Amino acid sequence: MKNRGDSPDKRGGWLFFLAGLIGALIIGWVIFPMVLYSKQEQPVNFNHALHLNPDIGIEGETQQEQCRFCHRFRDDGTFAGIPKNNTCTMCHDDPEFPITKSPDEKKYLTEYVAEDKEVPWLIYSRQPDCVYFSHIAHVEMGEIGCETCHGDFAENKTLPVYEENRLTGYSRNIWGKRISGLYWDKKPWDRMKMDDCAECHTEHGQEQNNACFVCHK
């Protein structure tokens, strides 16, 4: 009787298994994220670093003050988020006379200010509709700096590419950067899922805020 275990076919078979395994790993780790997320450039390449340069840009004693000059809180305490034209045109008010020679400024002035159109900014950190998130509770009461959750945008000369989940329509920053959950270098702006909120609340001794109704009204 032939010993099947010794046949070259059998040893070679394991290579097929390995090929399937490696192929799947490549698909799952490399190709899948590429397919799942669309990459979109922002309509205008805004330069945070330039605007926050105290010599030429926005003044403010602290960095938070600087951030909040544009990303302001409304009178009722709600967060205005990405500024609208009425904030930008405090300085860039005349489409005929740009402040700088930057092509980005020119694009903004001609395509948006002159046309009286709002810029359709792509928002990295927008939470789903079912989540109630209060910025003022975190920034004022929790004394958390903007950069803690959003990263150091102050240094950015260009806006990061916006990646959108093709299936859910949510930004990759909400869930997708740390796709495995195994990264050792955790950044809040990589992942903003419910577990992340709860983890931070717990770390700061705010377990009571992990109750469902605090965020899901």
Next chain:
Amino acid sequence: MELNRRNFIKFLVGGVVGIQATPLPWKITDDAAIWTQNWPWVPDPAEGAFSEAESVCTLCPGGCGISVRKVEDRAIKIEGRTDYPINPGGICPVGAGGLQLLYDETLRFTGPMKRVGMRGKGEFVPISWDEAFKVLGDRLSGLRRKGSPEQVAAIDGNQRQTTMSVLIERFMQAVGSPNHVRTPSIEDTYRMGNFLMQGTESTMAYDLENADYVLSFGCGLLEGWGAPGRVMNAWGLWHEGHPEKRSATITQVESRASNTASKADYWIPPRPGTEGALALGLAHVIIQEGLCDDGFLKEHTFGFEDWNSFSGRVHTGFKTMVLKQYSPQRVAKITGVEQKSIVSLARHFAKAKAPVAIYGKGKDGQNGSLYEFMAVHSLNALVGGINRAGGVLVPEALPLRSLPPVNPDAIASRGLSRARLDKAGTPAYPFAHSLINNFADAIKSASTSPIDTLLVFSANPAFTVPDGGDFQEALKRIPFVVSFSPYRDETANMADLVLPDSTYLEKREDVVWPVGLQYPFYALSNPVLSPIYDTRNTGDVLMELANAMGETVGSAFPWEDYEEVVKIRAKGLFEAGGGRMTYDPALPVWEQTKEKTAKPGYNDFDELWDNLLAGGFWYRPGNANRGWDDLFTTPTGRFEFFSKKIADRIESASNQSSTETVLKQMGITVGEDEACMPHYEAVVSETDRAQYPLQMMPYEMINLASGWVPSPPFLYKTIFDHQLLKDESFAAINPVTAAEYRLRDGDRVAVQSPAGQVTVRINLFEGAMPGIVYLPLGFGHTGYDEFIKGKGINPNSIVSAGADPLSGEPVWWNTPVRLIKV
């Protein structure tokens, strides 16, 4: 190493094992779950800054203050205003659901349209405003050139004295047609009754909040009568009491145990249509037991006692008539109310400190009976409750400035001199201004329609007029129908041309003295957002149309726009002085009405106007309690139990024909003297009672609009299964009546009247009077959207009971019917 089946399977197994060690399956599972939350039809709340816009609701003439919450330009919620005198914080379900009337584009017209399909199908194609003006302007000018401007008619659902209604009236005058017809409402009854008994043509000023005994003859206090926000608030005051004051007793006189009747302290059910007899029975007891206010009767009334005319003829007075004809025994027979209830009710009412008898029929969207109203109002006079806090006040008219008169050209003058099609104001209907039932009848019975072009404003007569479908028939015969409705209602679906108005949240519109309010009141709505579709304020459209027609029609409208006309009229408010524009909940208006004078709450007209533009209001409480001089503007200068005006009209008409004929024309079956006083008229139905042994009465609900404005579809979710189940509405009948017909709860029946039949299901209801079939109003639409149309039946389509004596308006509460099990 060849790729055989075994190796291929190994490859696949490797793939499956490998994929488990990647995020793919886990991420896909989670994302798929999130994907299901983001389907395109899942509502997506607007993002942005919140704001509140203050305005006034004009969905009904109640004029409640509303605060609209917005996110950027999206209106998201409507609430009652707490800084507003009429409805401190409250709002009715229709008002709360009003956003659906704004955003539901299948419910409204998104721009001017012309009909392409069959009439009634609602098939239209968009056209430009210019084309719409041209088509309509040419047609109207053509009729004028032909010398027959009276062939233009307007149906006007706006309240009298509103700027919109004034403009429509003016337009018809300038064009030269006398056929400006209003849709019926309880205001007609109040206006005529007030005119006959007190001499003024304003609404009834019931001081409900200060009353301690409210005797309501049929007013749906909890179903939306009057200004619903105000009445609900008053209901709270009556029950919980004013601070440190007693609460009020409420007696509801109504044949059906409505919400109001169920929650009142006492419920007295007379047969529908006999309420007037009951009121006179109460008057009998009050007079006989000496419970009247003799001082008031002696000093301020006319016709209570018998009196002699100049010719020396002795006329019967109210007292003699009532004592002779309305004994509790007789009244008990007519009404079906027990004698002892009549006696005890009369005593309770007359002995109260501040009693008020109020009259209505359900909501205020339909007319009442004129003599019934007069009978009820005479109770207020008997107890001296007129011009007294807690009774009926007699405020001065709202001092809006009049527009300069129209100078009609020769064509228009000729047109205006022709008879009105509805015969209002003729000897048969001397006090009516409009009779839509006669209007429809005239068109229906003519060989060719005497009306060529019908303009319909803020009205849906094809659905709301209780005439057994006569108006619908008339519409079919009118060659050209133009609708100005924002909504795809039944009348608009019959139109050839639609020039849609903006909805109430997108335009300015004034509120003029809401029904039953005890003080003059004026408010202006503030557009909460700009029109979201290609619609325009009909006020502006009418002016542009007039100007496009040129000639003298255009010169009657020398103003820039609707707002300018409102401003001109509002100047009268400033000139009259003494108004207020703020409201302090700590000092409600019903407290202020006792003040003799009021300081104005503004310094100049600009301040008043700016306030109005910001969704403000104007009222004048101090003027409500007036001295007796010049209070009543009747021919005798007194409150008239015996109306001299009726006597005059009978006399002047008697020059041409006998008094009997004149009275018969008016629908009056009693003698000349009695005809001038409140009395009971059995509504004579020509139909054989043996053939139709039961009586049908429509009824209204607070959570369903039954007028020209559609119900927000949300409200259909609040309807009970015994009112509407799937697509069928229910008739409420008493189990005793059901037993006679061998009907069980839920059975399907045809309700047949001389005018037609409808199929409904049976709801056994102990609160229904035996022998009466109650059908809910507001169902049975064929217009609007999928959520509204095809649900239940419209009882107006089988109403058939003739006309109310003297007023000539439709009697819709007394239709003879029979039930046939289906």
